[in-house]
Amino acid sequence: MKRLLSWVLAAVVLSGIAFFMGGYANDVYRKLLLWVALALSYNFLFGISGQVAFSHFSFYGIGAYAVVIFVFQLGLPLPLAVLAAAGLCAVLAAAVAIPSTRLEGFYLALATLAFAQLFVVVLNEGGKVTGGPGGLADYRLPEILGFRLAGPWYTALIVLLVLGTAALLWRLDRSWFGRACRAVRDSPEAAAAMGVDVARTKVIAFTLASTLAGFAGMAYAFVDNTVSPTIFGLENAFLLLFMVIIGGSGSHAGAVIGAVLLYLLPFGLSPLIGHHHALVFGVVMVAAILLQPKGLVGLAGLVRRARA
């Protein structure tokens, strides 16, 4: 009961903030929230299940493109389009995951990297369906029962999405399945010996995390009201990896901290170093792996222990 209350409180506070923001701040806030949602699900995939995948940001893109195509080209009503887009993400993710789970470590990363690049090729060459290199634009969120969510109300919807993602992954992490994922990450052989179906655990984790990324993508589609191939390239897939590693992989708090920090840092850094913040991210990430593999969360833990 107390826990439920704190989730509700978080929802009220996080979406309440949006009503005091101007248009630009709302836009930044929404994108920040979407990065947090992505980092949370990527943390489950990479940090907790130990699968280095570069396809996560592509599933974000698949969700975004799919919902727009389903609504505005196939004419599906929005709720049906959302379900169909989620189904598409899940099917594609399973199709990638089932053969890929045989691949170990970084081979999975390269297979999913190829998938991510292929996705961009398809977007560029998709003709009318994907809008080619220019992408799709000039659409807006359809009305549901005569209402159209707009302004801070749409931000509130994204807050619910982020909290839903967080709650689901948090519960899952504490369940039998979460422990199985961590066991598979640390030692597949030992996990198998304890009766965990390694391949099935990997496939379910990959499909679930990728579908959650798809949901975030659907929300993104109506943030800028435009989707284009450049957004869903490799750069952002790398950024997602950096967020989780710098924040602290395997920790939900770490994913949130990493996403907030790396998304907001360029706003502060750009007067100093222009567009070269990626250099800073790279250096910090290498330093994190070398000095503190548990990231900022691990660093905070060290400080706390030193004080006690």
Place this chain on the structure above:
Amino acid sequence: MRDFLELAVSATASGCVYALIALAYLLMIRPTGIINFAVGEWAMVGAFAGYLTLSKLNWPYPAGMAAMLGFMLLLGWATERVAVRPLVHTGAPPLAPILALLGMLVVVRESVSIGFGPDPHQVPEPFGFAWQKEYMVGVTLAVFAGAWLFFERTLAGRSFEAVALDRKAAALMGINLPRVTAASFAGGAAVAGLAGILVSPNVSAHYLMGVPLAIQGFTALVIGGVGRVEGALLGGLLLAFAEQLTVRYAPIPAGYAQGVPLLLLMLFLVVRPTGLLRARA
């Protein structure tokens, strides 16, 4: 027919570049098991070293080449020292150095883009445009012959193989593991830089040229298999021919042809992860 011959020559030349990148991967994977995705970035650095020495400073070609190779050996050695050795020492999970190298990839790329700007830079050919393809093939064959002789005929090469088979046993038999690892990174960087300087007259040196090369080189490696040096050459040539034949003859839009290496990579990883050539017993 003439059309096909021209295609064959140009596919062989780009196949050589893929093969060299694949060899660079292989040099590091065999003794350490580390897939260093930064090889593409190293090729990019090689291309920029060519631009700096040959175009900007106007050095003679052999001097530029030697300076590039020297710098790459140093870069590979330093990368191993900074991003790999500390992690191997502390017994970090095997994925840690690979991720650290991904971070280095971004650091290298951003440094080059700050230093040279975002525009492509022209790099000259040693024997003029007419002989560039033959030159690329010749250099590649020489490198592969050297690598083959090294692994098959010299004691140092044998010790690389021993480390590849079993690190612990090799260490017990008195092989200096850190030295082999450092040498493999230095060698990998030099070979990748060579690929970069060879390909740069055709594509110009550009700070974003790394990742595509890294993917194509890795595809070549996966097609040929990591077991044998010849596999890298075979994989590179097969990949280049597959690419150029689809662009030329397949009835699909040219844009989709970019997807050929990606599909091949996924297919080979899933269906035949050991590659076409199996390791010799």
